[in-house]
Amino acid sequence: MIRRSFLILLGALLVLSLFAACGPDAQIEALSPDERAPARPAAAATAIPMVIDPPVCTASPVPVLSPTPTAAPTPIPVSDPVILLKGGESLTVNAAFTFEDPGFTARDYLGEDLTSRVVVTGTVTSYLVGEYALTYAVADDYGNSTRIERTVTVQPVPLPELVPPPEKTIYLTFDDGPGDHTALLLDILKKYDVKATFFVVGSRRRKDLIKRAFDEGHSIGVHTFTHDYDKMYTSLDAYFQDFLATQEVIRDQTGQYTTLFRFPGGSGNTASISRCRGLMTQLTKIMEDMGYRYFDWNCSAGDSNFHSGQSASHYSSVLCGKVKKDGSPTLILQHDLNRNSIQALDYFIPWALKKGYVFLPLDMTSPVVHSLVKN
Ligand code: ZN
Numbered sequence: 001m002i003r004r005s006f007l008i009l010l011g012a013l014l015v016l017s018l019f020a021a022c023g024p025d026a027q028i029e030a031l032s033p034d035e036r037a038p039a040r041p042a043a044a045a046t047a048i049p050m051v052i053d054p055p056v057c058t059a060s061p062v063p064v065l066s067p068t069p070t071a072a073p074t075p076i077p078v079s080d081p082v083i084l085l086k087g088g089e090s091l092t093v094n095a096a097f098t099f100e101d102p103g104f105t106a107r108d109y110l111g112e113d114l115t116s117r118v119v120v121t122g123t124v125t126s127y128l129v130g131e132y133a134l135t136y137a138v139a140d141d142y143g144n145s146t147r148i149e150r151t152v153t154v155q156p157v158p159l160p161e162l163v164p165p166p167e168k169t170i171y172l173t174f175d176d177g178p179g180d181h182t183a184l185l186l187d188i189l190k191k192y193d194v195k196a197t198f199f200v201v202g203s204r205r206r207k208d209l210i211k212r213a214f215d216e217g218h219s220i221g222v223h224t225f226t227h228d229y230d231k232m233y234t235s236l237d238a239y240f241q242d243f244l245a246t247q248e249v250i251r252d253q254t255g256q257y258t259t260l261f262r263f264p265g266g267s268g269n270t271a272s273i274s275r276c277r278g279l280m281t282q283l284t285k286i287m288e289d290m291g292y293r294y295f296d297w298n299c300s301a302g303d304s305n306f307h308s309g310q311s312a313s314h315y316s317s318v319l320c321g322k323v324k325k326d327g328s329p330t331l332i333l334q335h336d337l338n339r340n341s342i343q344a345l346d347y348f349i350p351w352a353l354k355k356g357y358v359f360l361p362l363d364m365t366s367p368v369v370h371s372l373v374k375n
Contacts, residue, residue, distance in 0.1 A: 075110055077109035077142055078144075079109040079144065081139070081140055082146065084104060084105045085148070086102040086103040087102030088150075089148065089149065089150050090151050092152075092155055093152065093155070094155060094157045095127050095154050095155065095156055095286070095289040096157075099125075099126035101120070101134070109140075117138050119137050120136055121137070126154065127240075127286050129156050129289050131151060131153050131154075132151070133152075134152060136150065156290075157289065160365050162365055162367055162368065163366075164367065168324075168356055169330070169357070170323060170360075171330065171366065172194070172197065172332050172359060173196065173197045173199060173262070173331065173332060173333055174197070174199065175264075175334070175335050176199075176201055176336065177198060178200060178204050182206060182209045182213070182336045184343075188343075188349070189345075191346075192353065194359040196218050197220075197221060197295075198210070199221045199261065199262040199295075200220060200249070201224055201227055202222075202224070202225035202250070203226060207249055208253070210250060210254065217361070218361055219260060220254055220258050221260030221261050222243055222250065224264045225242045225245040230275065232264070233269075233271060233272035233275045234275050235276055236279070259292050260293055260294075262294060263283070263294060263296075267280055267370055268280075268372050269375070272375045273374065279375055280374070280375040284370075293368060294370070295366075297332060297369060299330050301319055301332065301341050302318055303341035304335055306337050306338045310340060312343035312344040314340070315343075316351075319344060331367075331369045
């Protein structure tokens with residue numbers, strides 16, 4: 001009986017232990033991991049807020065929109081343009097063959113360059129001493145405009161003071177060369193160490209003799225380029241052209257321009273009367289205002305007729321007879337195209353030196369000898 005009770009008790013214990021083994025936890029063990037309920041967090045003593053990182057925003061790209069094409073307002077100048085005159089509004093220049101405007105710039109209120117639109121009116125007669133007005137005007141596209149004036153004063157070129165030469169000074173001057181006999185003339189002058197002045201013709205073939213004369217210490221002046229009265233004495237412009245052409249030849253040969261010149265036929269010529277009335281009256285003033293000095297003569301060898309057949313001794317007696325005896329300067333006119341006239345110097349020069357005369361080349365301080373202007 002006891003044994004049987006023991007077995008019953010043992011059976012009961014076994015059942016109880018099985019029951020205990022089949023509790024909720026034992027059931028979970030039997031479930032697959034996916035079927036398990038999430039573990040319940042242990043109850044905390046104090047509630048701590050959970051910090052959760054915000055989700056990463058992967059925003060879709062925002063399209064870039066072109067600005068709506070709204071017309072930008074065009075700036076409009078609200079003030080008049082401005083003209084700036086280089087050299088100022090009052091300009092003084094020396095009389096010259098040409099006048100060159102120093103220039104100007106123009107801008108509108110917004111700074112746009114309007115220089116090319118400037119209209120200049122008025123003229124400056126560059127070789128006539130006086131006062132001139134030039135007007136500069138410009139307008140923009142909006143009706144704004146400006147107009148200013150420049151006063152140009154043309155003044156005479158200051159000439160050097162004349163210096164009285166030594167007593168008994170002789171200035172030998174030769175027109176119309178260089179020619180075939182100019183080399184001989186230079187040889188004679190060199191022989192006596194005498195300096196002279198050559199008023200040259202720019203169109204001559206032997207231009208190299210201009211250089212030789214210059215290099216040997218003689219003065220070079222303009223005579224003419226064409227020596228054609230029908231061309232050079234028809235107007236101021238015609239004379240200027242002729243003069244400047246000769247200046248270029250002189251510069252080519254000597255490296256510099258000259259300020260000395262002699263009018264063909266002299267300033268007292270009558271050849272210009274029928275060609276341009278009043279021309280010499282104008283030219284004699286204008287050329288000096290521009291800084292040039294012209295020289296006539298007070299003693300002529302009378303040798304302009306190259307084919308007259310006069311001998312060298314004839315010309316030397318003319319010179320000896322005409323040279324100033326009172327000590328005042330003698331300015332002699334000869335032509336180096338006349339061989340006999342040149343050869344006369346081989347007698348005249350030593351004669352004059354023996355008499356105490358001195359020979360000098362002309363320069364800007366030499367005494368001027370001017371004829372009476374007839375036109
Ligand atoms: Zn001449």
